[in-house]
Amino acid sequence: MNIQQRAAQPIFNPKFECASRDEIRCFQLQELRKQVAWAYEKVDYYRQNLDAAGIEPGDIKGFEDFSKLPLTDKTALRDNYPYGLFAVPLDQIIRIHASSGTTGKPIVVGYTRQDVEEWRYCIMAMIQQAGVVPGDRAQMAFGYGMFTGGFGLHYGLEGLGCMMIPASAGNTERHLMMIEDYGTTVLVATPSYAMHICEVGEELGFDWQKSTLRVGLFGGEPCPPKLKSEIEKRMYITCTDNYGLTEVMGPGVSGECLTSRDQQHIMEDHFYWEVIDPESGAVLPEGAEGELVLTPLQKQGVPLLRYRTHDLTSVTTVPCGCGRTTARMNKVRHRSDDMLIIRGTNVYPSQIEDVLADVEGASAHYRLLVDDETGLDRLTVMLELLPFAFTDSFAEMESFRVQVADKLKGVLQVSVEVKLVEPGSIERTMGKTQHLEDKRKR
């Protein structure tokens, strides 16, 4: 089945996914009001918060009233670790997941049986728009653990009627053997790990063109357009980028369809979205870039009202060529909390990634190191070259390095150090790739 045939597959729930904007908004408002009442009634944190703001659930008559509710941040989950925000007794929770984060305690979320079912539904709708069909053989390269990627996608894929190959993360050569022996058609992975599988396969003489693999179901980390198209070209597959976060559910919040290849349809029957100014918290008009705020609409276990994702994006409700009318968000390239301040200048790692993506001879692998050993902020970009660009000539390498440094300075407005490293020397990861290490003491 080619990409056009896959794109022409039926829409999972056309009644909602192709409803008019008025119908979608009407449904969302009704569900929002129920969620506010549920959170207020069952979770002390929300009752206290709403009481302090002088708002009662009955006051929420429209979206404008809802946007007056206080925002919820990760700290609420941390401060109430592990079960303080749960809205049901623990004997009604059938699973928990957690997200580690970089500091302090993890955040823990719990799912009732109904939450797990709703999650399965979101994944089925999401993978169907990514071109997955019943009968596909889906190989899982996310870990099965507290991370939501493995189990979350597993049950949705099974639900759609795929044959699951629960390989889990790691052991790249075994993944390659499984793709070949089991006739895998769908690879579920972070894009960076998919790239690694691709490269190891190429080194071992794996013929990707002849392989049964047709679909890459990616997510869990930003998927830069260049990386996606590189994987598609080298593995002869069609890939989609899919987004989600543990706090509101896991994967299944939004995903690309095969028509709108770089925007992700939000599962609006399960999530109410707002985009806010990260500084002031004000709600921005449609199309403006800001921080995505999500309110799950069907949550029993851990309801969250106006949850700050810290992910920066913009959203459009213009109908998509695929027939769906659900809102689409632009790919998340950076977070409001990953901005670096280098000698007073604001720098987003994704700006660096975009410059490197246009450098001929640069691979998709790079690392950013920030330190202040000399007393001043120093940002070093370690860039791995493709084999054809790596030479023994010092003069050639130096001129290449200076060109890259100049391009970066032009865009970032601050000088950075560039180090070119040989092909294969930057460590590959099986899960989410951490491109940045900030060693500053201040």
Ligand code: DLL
């Ligand atoms: O990464 C859930 C997930 C698993 C989504 C598998 C898709 C596939 P967390 O570990 O809680 O949950 O991390 C959530 O990762 O706030 C984003 O910053 C980032 N992220 C997740 N998916 C994408 C994506 C899962 N497609 C955090 N593009 C989010 C960009 C993503 N960033």
